[in-house]
Amino acid sequence: MKSTKQIKTKNSLTLSEVETYREEGLVIPKFRLPTNILTNLQNALEELIRNNPGVRPEKLISAHVDKTTNEGVKGSSTFLQFAGYKEILDMVEDLIGSDIILWGCHMFCKTSGDGLEVPWHQDGHYWPIRPLATCTAWVALDFSTPENGAMRYIPASHKSHTHFTHYTDNSNRLVLNQALMPGQIDESLAKPVILEPGQISLHDVYLVHGSPANRSDQRRAGLAIRYMPATSYFDREIPAMDQIADFSKRPIWLLRGSDRSGRNDFQIGH
Ligand SMILES: O=C(O)CCC(=O)C(=O)O
Incomplete structure (x- = not known):
């Protein structure tokens, strides 16, 4: 006799969450990390900061690589392990499909009072992924509010798949040095x-x-x-646009499915 019991194996986004992502380019799903996992990540952040006294805490790139990389950050395997967290991968799968590569992990820790600004930008301008496709999961370890520098975005600005024009600004008040040339977006539409x-x-x-x-x-x-x-290729020969990343030795991990592109290298940097 067939069982009528439904086994829930996937922690999917709801249809309306997927719709919001497709329409706005960003969604905040109805999901929360269990307290023990959050605490573990918060503790790993404290250790990450202690281990990298010479790095601005907004610039802790490759935070998941458990060695000092040529990008100058000593990361932690706690973040690598967390990047494979099933519930998050299930949601990402709903957005980019079931063959998933982890290729980066950036801790943006803005200290109180003197935190740096992240200029208006599109991630795709910086990244060596062809065809260009990525989903970022931004995991809050503190409260994130307009007062303490929450991320802001322009809803639907992703929709035309257009690259807006960026310029280089190397001033040390910025976390990233590629900024959108003014006049291309209506900032009054921004949502926190x-x-x-x-x-x-x-x-x-x-x-x-x-x-x-x-x-x-x-x-x-x-x-x-x-x-x-x-299905996309991480091309290490494309140089990084900013001053902090170096993709040439960047390790990547296949977390789900298979390498449909047939070209990705999972040995380099490991
Ligand atoms: O954390 C921030 O304020 C900016 C994050 C960001 O630009 C990104 O995740 O692509």
Whole structure:
């Protein structure tokens, strides 16, 4: 006799969450990390900061690589392990398909009072992924509010898959040095990404977003985990646009499915 019991194996986004992502380029799903996992990540963040005294805490790239990389950051395997967290991968799968590569992980920890600004930008401008496709899971480790420099985005700015024009700004008040040339977006349309610790947002590679400096007395930390579909190729010969990333030795991990592109190298940098 057939069992009528339904076994829930996948923690999918709802249809309306997928719709919001497709329409706006960003969604905050109805999902929260269990407290023990959040605490573990918060502790790993403290250790990450202690291990990298010479690095601005907004610039902790490759935070998941458990050695000092040529990007100058000593990361932690806690973040690597977390990047494979089933519930998050299930949601990412709904957006980019079931062949998923982890290719980056950036801790954006904006200290209180002097946190740097993230200029308006599109991620795709920086990244060596062809065809260009990525979903970022931004995991709040602190409260993220307009007061402490929450991310802001321009809804639907991803939709035309257009690259807006960026210019280079190497001033040390910025976390990233590629900024959108003024006049291309209507900033009055911007929406803040307000999150409690343990909530996440998911955003598209073409979305225009950024975040103001943290002028409050509350730290604002978030872990941006970068996933790409394995139908695309991570091309290490394309040089990084910013001053901090170096893709030439960047390790990548196939977390689900298979390498449909047939070209990705999972040995380099490991
Ligand atoms: O954390 C921020 O304020 C900016 C994050 C960001 O630009 C990104 O995840 O692509």
